[in-house]
Amino acid sequence: MSIKYAKRMEYIKGSAIRELLKLTEQPEIISFAGGLPAPELFPIEEMKEVCLKVLDTDGKAALQYSTTEGYLPLRKIISERMRYSGIEIPADDILITSGSQQGLEFSGKVFLDEGDTVICESPSYLGALNAFKSYLPRFVEVEMDNEGMKMDELEKALEANPNAKFIYTIPDFQNPSGITMSFERRKRLVELSVKYNVPIVEDNPYGDLRFEGERIPAVKHFDTAGMVIYLGTFSKTFSPGLRVGWVAASPEIVRKYVLVKQGADLQCNSMAQRETAAFVQMFDIDKHINKIIEVYGRRRTLMIETMEKEFPKNVKFTYPSGGLFTWVELPEGVDAAAVLKKALEEKVAFVPGGSFYPNGGNENHFRLNYSCMPEDKIVEGITRLGKVLKTL
Ligand code: PMP
Numbered sequence: 001m002s003i004k005y006a007k008r009m010e011y012i013k014g015s016a017i018r019e020l021l022k023l024t025e026q027p028e029i030i031s032f033a034g035g036l037p038a039p040e041l042f043p044i045e046e047m048k049e050v051c052l053k054v055l056d057t058d059g060k061a062a063l064q065y066s067t068t069e070g071y072l073p074l075r076k077i078i079s080e081r082m083r084y085s086g087i088e089i090p091a092d093d094i095l096i097t098s099g100s101q102q103g104l105e106f107s108g109k110v111f112l113d114e115g116d117t118v119i120c121e122s123p124s125y126l127g128a129l130n131a132f133k134s135y136l137p138r139f140v141e142v143e144m145d146n147e148g149m150k151m152d153e154l155e156k157a158l159e160a161n162p163n164a165k166f167i168y169t170i171p172d173f174q175n176p177s178g179i180t181m182s183f184e185r186r187k188r189l190v191e192l193s194v195k196y197n198v199p200i201v202e203d204n205p206y207g208d209l210r211f212e213g214e215r216i217p218a219v220k221h222f223d224t225a226g227m228v229i230y231l232g233t234f235s236k237t238f239s240p241g242l243r244v245g246w247v248a249a250s251p252e253i254v255r256k257y258v259l260v261k262q263g264a265d266l267q268c269n270s271m272a273q274r275e276t277a278a279f280v281q282m283f284d285i286d287k288h289i290n291k292i293i294e295v296y297g298r299r300r301t302l303m304i305e306t307m308e309k310e311f312p313k314n315v316k317f318t319y320p321s322g323g324l325f326t327w328v329e330l331p332e333g334v335d336a337a338a339v340l341k342k343a344l345e346e347k348v349a350f351v352p353g354g355s356f357y358p359n360g361g362n363e364n365h366f367r368l369n370y371s372c373m374p375e376d377k378i379v380e381g382i383t384r385l386g387k388v389l390k391t392l
Contacts, residue, residue, distance in 0.1 A: 030381035070096025086217030123356035148181030173323025211297035226250030310386025
């Protein structure tokens with residue numbers, strides 16, 4: 001029997017690396033491979049109160065179907081909180097999604113036909129690339145430096161691909177590189193988007209997790225023409241398990257996402273939306289975020305200091321001022337996937353970088369996560385990794 005699947009399934013594949021990373025679930029392995037928030041910081045006691053309150057005061061609605069757009073008080077909270085990023089947007093122009101991942105998937109569905117072009121950072125978030133891939137696009141990668149996407153390279157890509165459907169960017173503490181786009185480049189990015197009439201999908205799960213320095217306004221802050229689709233989430237500042245994210249864009253574009261969501265799942269979880277709103281109303285989420293920043297910031301500093309001490313000098317890495325990841329560059333020609341095999345023998349793991357480049361190449365990179373590992377394990381794991389790197 002041979003079952004005929006959709007063509008897209010040829011592009012949606014498990015990878016050999018995923019198989020290797022399954023090993024990282026063994027308890028004796030120190031894994032810097034994941035991208036999980038630290039579970040010890042989840043506000044569990046507070047959430048007991050929140051759940052009771054929601055059920056006591058609004059139980060029937062919390063267990064009922066609701067509108068596709070989402071729970072209005074939550075959309076109002078999001079609208080107010082987006083001011084921190086320099087964005088003025090009414091609650092009406094916000095759609096609640098199941099994490100920002102659903103916003104990414106919907107971006108593919110709303111914009112992409114087979115063969116269409118997506119312009120993205122090089123490297124970029126694997127989960128987004130995979131979500132877009134099921135719509136069979138081509139990817140044009142734009143090189144980055146420590147200020148984010150290079151704007152002259154982006155302009156060349158736009159000139160060469162005038163029908164590109166959107167530019168995908170993660171401007172703050174990018175996954176995987178940890179790089180943050182500078183103020184000037186954000187401004188320029190929006191100018192280029194308008195000039196070439198190509199919208200921007202701004203994916204910003206990490207902007208609130210800044211350890212030092214001034215917050216830079218979101219790309220959407222510079223958007224006066226309705227070209228930027230902003231994807232946000234409570235996953236990294238509150239709870240990824242509740243799956244509450246959002247899309248904020250012009251009324252015309254949000255409407256398209258609403259239509260697509262109706263077909264996908266009708267609406268987000270009514271209970272989770274109310275719990276998220278009630279948490280923000282009953283407790284101080286900014287205080288909670290500051291606690292996360294303090295812990296991750298310490299872990300970042302310790303990881304980088306240990307890398308400086310233990311890694312050979314020909315290995316380079318980024319110094320992120322927020323978020324969850326640092327990005328390591330091995331000498332040209334070294335394959336990080338082969339290094340992972342050796343590292344696993346020493347019971348330490350990371351994600352090799354090749355799959356973050358949609359068109360391949362760049363196998364000499366890997367990503368390290370510091371949010372989800374206690375400090376003693378960071379020192380121990382990075383020291384072990386340093387030993388492996390010294391044998392190369
Ligand atoms: N975008 C980026 C850049 C991410 O790193 C992640 C999570 N790893 C997501 C989107 C998806 O997050 P969520 O669906 O939990 O909001």
